[in-house]
Amino acid sequence: xxxxxxxxxxxxxxxxxxxxxxxxxxxxxxxxxxxxxxxxxxxxxxxxxxxxxxxxxxxxxxxxxxxxxxxxxxxxxxxxxxxxxxxxxxxxxxxxxxx
Numbered sequence: 001x002x003x004x005x006x007x008x009x010x011x012x013x014x015x016x017x018x019x020x021x022x023x024x025x026x027x028x029x030x031x032x033x034x035x036x037x038x039x040x041x042x043x044x045x046x047x048x049x050x051x052x053x054x055x056x057x058x059x060x061x062x063x064x065x066x067x068x069x070x071x072x073x074x075x076x077x078x079x080x081x082x083x084x085x086x087x088x089x090x091x092x093x094x095x096x097x098x099x
Contacts, residue, residue, distance in 0.1 A: 014089045027088050034073070034095040035062050036088040040081070055084035059091045 011018045019026045027036035042054035055078050060071040074091065078084040 013085060014093075016089075016092060027085070028092050030062050032096060033062060033099070034092060035060055036092050038081075038084050038088060041077070052081040052084070053079060055079075055081055057084045057088050057091070059088075059095055 013027065016028045023040040025038040025040075027038060028034065037056075037058045037060055039056040039058075040052045040054075041056055043050045043052050045051075056075065057078060058075045059073040061073065063071065073095065076087060078087060
């Protein structure tokens with residue numbers, strides 16, 4: 001690139017983008033009908049890492065005309081980020097496939 005900066009590719013999981021803002025992780029594209037919201041509710045330190053020990057998972061409509069509580073299609077809580085993203089991937093694929 002001319003200015004010397006390299007453009008990094010956005011983080012993805014199973015073909016869908018991941019965006020993080022503090023303890024919130026958005027999984028999916030806002031241009032799709034559905035998106036997943038992952039919220040880290042609790043974490044613990046392990047050496048120099050923070051590990052999520054409680055993660056809320058919500059399948060939501062992306063329709064901004066709906067009130068935020070009306071956007072939630074389904075929700076769950078998991079005890080690790082791996083469990084949460086695993087459920088999120090299945091929910092998002094099924095929701096997008098069903099239209």
